[in-house]
Amino acid sequence: MAFDGKLLANLSVLAAVVESGNFARAADALGLTASGVSRAISRMEARLGIRLLHRTTRSITLTDEGERFYAEVRPLLVGIEEAASHAGGASLSVRGRLRVNVDPLFSRHVLAPRLPEFMARHSDLEIELITRDDLGDIIGEGVDVAVRFGFPPSSSLVARQLLETRIITVASPAYLKKHGHPCTPADIASHTCIQFRDSQTRRPFDWEFHKGRKVVPVTTHGPLLVSDAGTLMSVCIAGGGLAQMMAIGVVQDHLARKKLVQVLPDWADERFPLYAFYPSRHHPAAKVRSFIDFCLEILA
Known part of the structure; x- marks a missing residue:
């Protein structure tokens, strides 16, 4: 059966009438008119084919059929209220x-x-x-x-x-001892560079060197392309070539312990x-x- 939103709305009207004892107080609680409440109850009775309420000038009470019906739907209404309260609590409680x-x-x-x-x-x-x-x-x-x-x-x-972190160029002391220190961005082109794959383009990141507003792109070469930052760092420490990486996390510890040496520190203004x-x-x-x-x- 398709979900009937009007039926659910009318159920809430019935619950307000039963709990308040008359149409006027139910209307105040729901922000409706007393005639609007009465019409909602009439629509539900027509839909169900039973009379739900005894109406007199002094009181409103459930019929026998209304008693049985309300006894069955009341737990469901309470469950909906609890579910709404629980969902609303997600905006306040970390759980x-x-x-x-x-x-x-x-x-x-x-x-x-x-x-x-x-x-x-x-x-x-x-x-x-x-x-x-x-x-x-x-x-x-x-x-x-x-x-x-x-x-x-x-x-x-x-x-x-x-966060914005700097992009730095590094190499191991052993690599620099064997191949020399680059002095300018242009010198990088003659060195072995470990390439790192961009996960979005699936191609190696381009190498750039930034000093203030000056940006120098460099075409780099190297036989190794990696997609994991940890592998990039390990290969670089082992002397596999120059690498560009973010100055965050354990790389700072490797620099402090001299496992890595920063190359061209004056050209490290790029941010990522x-x-x-x-x-x-x-x-x-x-x-x-x-x-x-x-x-x-x-x-x-």
Whole structure:
């Protein structure tokens, strides 16, 4: 049977009449006129083919058929009220299941070490963490929020910038000892460069060097193309060539421990953003707002 919205509306009128005891008080509670309430009850009686109420000048009471009918539908109305209240609470309470689509670099080196803090704060929340290279169809896949590096795609998703990180060029001390330090962006073209694949275009990222407003693109060469930031870093540390990567997470530790050396630090003004994406600007659930706020906190 098709869902009858008018029947549900008339049921709420019946419940108001029964609980208030007369049409006038039910009309006040519902924001209707007394005649409007009376017509709603009449329509329901015609639909069901039974008389629901005894009407007198002094009182309104349920008929025997009305008693049986109301006894059956009242729990359903209470269930609807509870479901609406529970759903409304999602905008205030951090609970339920949170599905998050996360960039692998951010997940491994930034989020994961701090995630137990977030879970401890919200004991009624279950988190499903999906680590992947691309954004995908977060609405179709039922994802609540995604965190990705790169500029927002043209879509209906809400995008909130969390961070801008520098793009730096690095190499291992062993590589630089063997092949020498490049002194200008043009020198990069003669070095072995580890290429990193753009998950959106499926092609290697272009190399650029930024100093203030000056931008110098460089055509780079190298036999290795990777799609994982962790692999890029490991190959670079092992002496596989120069690499461009985001100055976030464990790369800072490798620089401090001299496992990596920054190349052309005066040409490192390029910025790359990190965004949170979620499906709707209207009434985002508290669990989504809390997760985004937590990401901002750990990135501060």
